[in-house]
Amino acid sequence: MLNEALQYAQLHRDSFLTELKDFLALPSVSALPEHKPDIQRTAQWLAEKFTSLGLQNAQVNPTPGHPIVTAEWLEAGPDKPTVLIYGHYDVQPIDPIELWHSDPFKAEVRNDYLYARGASDDKGQAFIYAAVLESFMQTSGKLPVNVKLILEGEEEIGGPSLDPFIESHREQLTADVAVISDTHMLRPDLPCLVYALRGLCYIQVEITGPARDLHSGQYGGAIYNPIQALSEMLASLKDHDGHITVPGFYDKVVPLSEAERKILAQAPFNEQEFMQDAGVNGVWGEKGYTTKEQISARPTLEINGIWGGFTGEGSKTVLPAKAFAKISCRLVANQDHVEIAELLSQHLKQIAPPSVKVEIKRLHGGHGALIKLDSKYMRAAHQVLQQVFDHAPIYEREGGSIPVVATFQKTLGIDSIMLGFGLPDDNLHSPNERFYLPNFYHGIETVIRYFVEIGK
Amino acid sequence: MLNEALQYAQLHRDSFLTELKDFLALPSVSALPEHKPDIQRTAQWLAEKFTSLGLQNAQVNPTPGHPIVTAEWLEAGPDKPTVLIYGHYDVQPIDPIELWHSDPFKAEVRNDYLYARGASDDKGQAFIYAAVLESFMQTSGKLPVNVKLILEGEEEIGGPSLDPFIESHREQLTADVAVISDTHMLRPDLPCLVYALRGLCYIQVEITGPARDLHSGQYGGAIYNPIQALSEMLASLKDHDGHITVPGFYDKVVPLSEAERKILAQAPFNEQEFMQDAGVNGVWGEKGYTTKEQISARPTLEINGIWGGFTGEGSKTVLPAKAFAKISCRLVANQDHVEIAELLSQHLKQIAPPSVKVEIKRLHGGHGALIKLDSKYMRAAHQVLQQVFDHAPIYEREGGSIPVVATFQKTLGIDSIMLGFGLPDDNLHSPNERFYLPNFYHGIETVIRYFVEIGK
Numbered sequence: 076m077l078n079e080a081l082q083y084a085q086l087h088r089d090s091f092l093t094e095l096k097d098f099l100a101l102p103s104v105s106a107l108p109e110h111k112p113d114i115q116r117t118a119q120w121l122a123e124k125f126t127s128l129g130l131q132n133a134q135v136n137p138t139p140g141h142p143i144v145t146a147e148w149l150e151a152g153p154d155k156p157t158v159l160i161y162g163h164y165d166v167q168p169i170d171p172i173e174l175w176h177s178d179p180f181k182a183e184v185r186n187d188y189l190y191a192r193g194a195s196d197d198k199g200q201a202f203i204y205a206a207v208l209e210s211f212m213q214t215s216g217k218l219p220v221n222v223k224l225i226l227e228g229e230e231e232i233g234g235p236s237l238d239p240f241i242e243s244h245r246e247q248l249t250a251d252v253a254v255i256s257d258t259h260m261l262r263p264d265l266p267c268l269v270y271a272l273r274g275l276c277y278i279q280v281e282i283t284g285p286a287r288d289l290h291s292g293q294y295g296g297a298i299y300n301p302i303q304a305l306s307e308m309l310a311s312l313k314d315h316d317g318h319i320t321v322p323g324f325y326d327k328v329v330p331l332s333e334a335e336r337k338i339l340a341q342a343p344f345n346e347q348e349f350m351q352d353a354g355v356n357g358v359w360g361e362k363g364y365t366t367k368e369q370i371s372a373r374p375t376l377e378i379n380g381i382w383g384g385f386t387g388e389g390s391k392t393v394l395p396a397k398a399f400a401k402i403s404c405r406l407v408a409n410q411d412h413v414e415i416a417e418l419l420s421q422h423l424k425q426i427a428p429p430s431v432k433v434e435i436k437r438l439h440g441g442h443g444a445l446i447k448l449d450s451k452y453m454r455a456a457h458q459v460l461q462q463v464f465d466h467a468p469i470y471e472r473e474g475g476s477i478p479v480v481a482t483f484q485k486t487l488g489i490d491s492i493m494l495g496f497g498l499p500d501d502n503l504h505s506p507n508e509r510f511y512l513p514n515f516y517h518g519i520e521t522v523i524r525y526f527v528e529i530g531k
Numbered sequence: 532m533l534n535e536a537l538q539y540a541q542l543h544r545d546s547f548l549t550e551l552k553d554f555l556a557l558p559s560v561s562a563l564p565e566h567k568p569d570i571q572r573t574a575q576w577l578a579e580k581f582t583s584l585g586l587q588n589a590q591v592n593p594t595p596g597h598p599i600v601t602a603e604w605l606e607a608g609p610d611k612p613t614v615l616i617y618g619h620y621d622v623q624p625i626d627p628i629e630l631w632h633s634d635p636f637k638a639e640v641r642n643d644y645l646y647a648r649g650a651s652d653d654k655g656q657a658f659i660y661a662a663v664l665e666s667f668m669q670t671s672g673k674l675p676v677n678v679k680l681i682l683e684g685e686e687e688i689g690g691p692s693l694d695p696f697i698e699s700h701r702e703q704l705t706a707d708v709a710v711i712s713d714t715h716m717l718r719p720d721l722p723c724l725v726y727a728l729r730g731l732c733y734i735q736v737e738i739t740g741p742a743r744d745l746h747s748g749q750y751g752g753a754i755y756n757p758i759q760a761l762s763e764m765l766a767s768l769k770d771h772d773g774h775i776t777v778p779g780f781y782d783k784v785v786p787l788s789e790a791e792r793k794i795l796a797q798a799p800f801n802e803q804e805f806m807q808d809a810g811v812n813g814v815w816g817e818k819g820y821t822t823k824e825q826i827s828a829r830p831t832l833e834i835n836g837i838w839g840g841f842t843g844e845g846s847k848t849v850l851p852a853k854a855f856a857k858i859s860c861r862l863v864a865n866q867d868h869v870e871i872a873e874l875l876s877q878h879l880k881q882i883a884p885p886s887v888k889v890e891i892k893r894l895h896g897g898h899g900a901l902i903k904l905d906s907k908y909m910r911a912a913h914q915v916l917q918q919v920f921d922h923a924p925i926y927e928r929e930g931g932s933i934p935v936v937a938t939f940q941k942t943l944g945i946d947s948i949m950l951g952f953g954l955p956d957d958n959l960h961s962p963n964e965r966f967y968l969p970n971f972y973h974g975i976e977t978v979i980r981y982f983v984e985i986g987k
Contacts, residue, residue, distance in 0.1 A: 105845075106843060106844060106845035106846070106847060107843065107844065107845075108844065167847060168841075168843060168847060170841075170843070171744075174743070231847075232845045232846055233846060273748065275748075275848070277846040277848070279846075284811060285809040285810045285811050286809065286810020286811075287630070287810060287958070287961050287962065288627075288960065288961045288962070289809055289960075289961065290931065290959045290960045290961070291831075291833045291835060291859060291861070292729065292731075292861055292929075292930045292931030292932055293826060293930050293931060293955065293959070294809055294826060294930075295826065295831045295833040295861060295930070296816050296817065296825040296826050296829060296831030296833075296861065296930075297805070297814045297815070297816040297822045297825040297826045298809055298811055298814060298815060298816075299811070299813075299815040300833055300834055302765070302834040302836070302837050302856075303765065303766070303769070303833075303834055305762070305837075306761070306762040306763075306765035306766045306834070306837075307762075307766040309758070309759065309762035309766075310759070310762040310763040310765075310766035310767075311766075313759070349753070353741040353742065353745055353750055353754055354741045354742020354743060354852075355740065355741050355742075355754055355755070355886050356885075356886055357755075357885060357886040358753045358754060358886075359753070359754060359755040359884070359886055360752050360753040360754075361752065366753045369752040369753040370749060370750060370751065370752050370753045373752060375747075375751045375752030377747045377751040377752075377756055377759075377848075377850050378756055378758040378759055378762070378840065379747060379840050379841050379846070379847060379848060379849050379850070379851070380758075380839065380840035380841040380842045380847070380849070380851070381758050381761075381762075381837055381838065381839050381840060381842070381854065382837065382838045382839075382842040383836065383837050383838075384834065384835050384836035384837060384857070385624075385626075385835050385836040385857060386836045386837070386838040386855075386857075387562065387563065387624060387626070388562060388563065388564070389561075389562035389563075389688045389894065390562070390688060390689060390733040390735075390835070390857065390859065390894040390895040391562060391623060391624060391687075391835060391836070391857075391960065392731070392733070392833075392835060392859055392931075392932075392960065393835050393836070393960055393961075394833050394835070395835070395836070396810075398837065399842070400758075401840070401841060401842075401846065401847075403747060403846065403848055405747070405748055405751060405752065428815065429812075429813060430811050430812055430813035430814075430815055438845065438846040439846040473748075474748045474749050474750075474751070474752075475746065475748030475749060475848075476748055476848075499749065502743070503746045503749070504744065504745075504746045504847065504848060504849055505743050505744045505745065505746070505849075506743065506744070
């Protein structure tokens with residue numbers, strides 16, 4: 076069964092790639108209302124794909140937001156484990172579009188990379204499972220394990236639909252383990268097992284000064300400018316040592332043990348390369364922690380966007396009525412995203428000058444997670460990755476957020492094995508997102524071997 | 532001659548209003564490139580209008596930017612003064628358009644106000660002169676003074692064309708005095724003579740952090756966020772007492788004398804009304820000065836716009852590559868706008884964190900001006916305003932900028948008499964800009980009387 080599937084996968088690389096390109100051509104941008112019909116078409120495309128693979132009960136489940144696609148195949152028998160496969164079919168917006176070198180929704184191969192929005196995050200990685208299931212079904216007519224699939228369309232917007240759906244479909248989603256490919260390896264030759272994820276708390280701040288935009292020559296100098304107020308508030312959120320100043324922010328953070336700092340320090344990390352990749356001439360972060368720890372094991376606060384007043388070409392002498400910012404925090408284990416959003420909101424209201432009004436909207440939230448290293452499913456992942464990549468996987472804390480991992484733990488009582496095949500320079504959320512094609516094919520091989528291994 | 536002109540103006544109020552509406556319907560937004568053809572049409576409309584009034588040499592003069600319209604009538608004789616009439620036919624952008632209650636380019640009368648972009652600033656006020664000239668020419672076939680007209684199309688963008696044009700047409704523009712209607716009265720019953728104007732220095736700041744937008748989960752916490760840097764820089768530009776912290780900023784400011792502070796304090800100014808009009812629950816400005824002084828006699832710094840990162844709907848977890856701000860300073864007599872722009876730029880570069888790049892663009896600049904109170908032309912203005920409004924005019928410092936007043940002083944050696952007929956709540960540069968129609972008609976009467984008075 077293993078060899079036939081591997082051989083099939085090997086022979087069908089081109090058709091897998093062609094199909095992945097079709098999948099990427101659907102502009103499933105979850106953040107923008109104008110793409111709602113595209114999201115629907117993408118979900119439909121997936122359900123039809125799953126059905127054509129021979130899976131059962133493929134469904135586009137409506138939610139108050141974007142639909143969740145489910146399917147299953149449970150004929151491996153009760154002695155075989157049931158694997159819950161999670162992925163997300165939505166993608167980030169494409170702006171600034173002028174910086175893309177090719178159409179973000181017309182996938183293009185250049186030098187072993189496939190360029191498209193969603194190529195790596197997460198359509199390309201999620202599509203690995205379709206290729207794996209096809210490779211088994213077309214050669215053996217069956218799978219080595221029972222599988223359930225769940226693909227959501229709101230990951231990039233932290234949509235509220237997934238958690239209640241999992242809660243209300245607890246029975247239907249019961250499984251022994253979840254597998255997720257939505258993380259990255261450190262290098263093409265260096266596989267990686269993520270065992271910790273950060274949570275996220277994302278808010279929008281609206282500052283209102285005067286009731287309308289004013290002429291800066293007639294009112295300027297005597298009224299608190301909302302952009303000035305917002306700038307002062309944002310500037311005060313970190314001290315000179317990069318510590319976040321929101322009272323209570325660090326209270327529940329589980330401190331990094333010396334032992335864990337040693338494990339993390341073993342992962343290859345080159346600060347020069349990190350700086351080069353980001354295009355900066357220096358790093359700057361929380362004092363007392365290494366750059367590696369800052370971006371993966373410590374909570375952070377970043378301003379994701381800011382706007383207010385006149386932003387067009389030329390000069391308009393306006394004292395604006397409003398200013399806005401988007402702020403998000405990455406959280407670590409034991410920080411509660413609802414509580415942090417509350418602390419941050421209270422603090423912003425407290426530090427605002429009295430003559431402006433502050434309104435806060437919570438846009439997104441998710442808890443962090445820690446996965447136990449010593450389980451049958453982690454050991455099998457270690458073994459298979461070593462076999463495919465000829466290198467033992469590195470254990471990593473991931474800086475990004477996959478809130479569903481915490482939800483699977485909490486609601487279904489299962490750990491998630493994160494078989495990530497992205498690379499650090501995949502340009503996630505940026506122009507020219509890409510997926511390293513050898514990793515796409517290695518990913519297919521890894522998952523084929525993994526399913527056979529845990530199905531033994 | 533006086534009575535005939537006054538009577539004609541009285542009888543032709545409706546036709547003047549209809550023509551003004553036509554003028555306002557031309558969307559002459561100078562800041563936006565897409566309106567360039569409209570600017571051209573507006574200049575053409577004016578030249579044709581002047582010709583039809585019986586003026587001579589009406590011309591649309593091309594410049595590297597928007598055209599300057601000139602015309603003249605010099606048959607009053609060498610013993611009569613020559614008056615240079617200045618106005619601007621360009622207007623501010625209309626955004627946010629959703630806050631307008633009627634089409635900004637379809638002037639509408641509601642409760643004695645004419646609502647349209649440019650109604651008060653400055654098309655409505657400039658049109659007063661067309662009505663005045665028509666009233667004389669249609670009744671007496673001549674004017675009581677020699678006139679030269681100059682109307683520019685770059686006032687709202689501080690365009691660079693006007694000063695070189697005046698310089699190179701020095702001979703053609705020679706005059707004894709200039710008159711300008713581009714300021715406002717304090718109340719409909721309280722005329723006002725502006726004797727000081729502030730200068731302006733307007734820059735745009737571009738902060739570059741990483742080379743591209745980054746994923747905040749993978750890079751956040753270890754890289755100086757350009758929005759954070761910009762916020763810190765902007766926040767530091769004023770201290771807790773509202774003083775501007777740019778070194779050297781105040782060095783050349785002529786201090787306010789106690790005598791002048793007394794004159795200024797006599798002008799009616801109600802802080803409660805000011806707050807109510809602006810829609811704020813408190814004022815905030817430079818310590819040691821009254822609100823009235825802050826908005827008219829002291830230099831100021833305002834942030835006019837800010838943008839960077841993700842500003843769309845929803846949440847995008849990006850650590851942006853760039854952040855921008857527009858900053859402008861109002862300057863008082865003896866501050867040089869080029870020097871202040873330089874000081875501000877140097878300071879911003881100095882205070883920026885070392886890991887970000889700062890680029891500054893100068894968008895706009897103009898010098899302030901002081902007009903002598905004791906001249907034949909000021910005295911005549913005082914007398915005529917008192918006659919029309921039945922109240923002695925208040926001497927005022929204007930917070931806004933009319934850079935041409937400094938240019939006329941410097942290049943032509945003449946003072947400008949500012950016969951302003953706007954009102955403080957005309958919503959200049961804001962949605963629902965308006966012009967109080969009784970002031971339009973009073974303005975026509977005032978200028979008719981003024982020309983007869985100085986032509987005696």
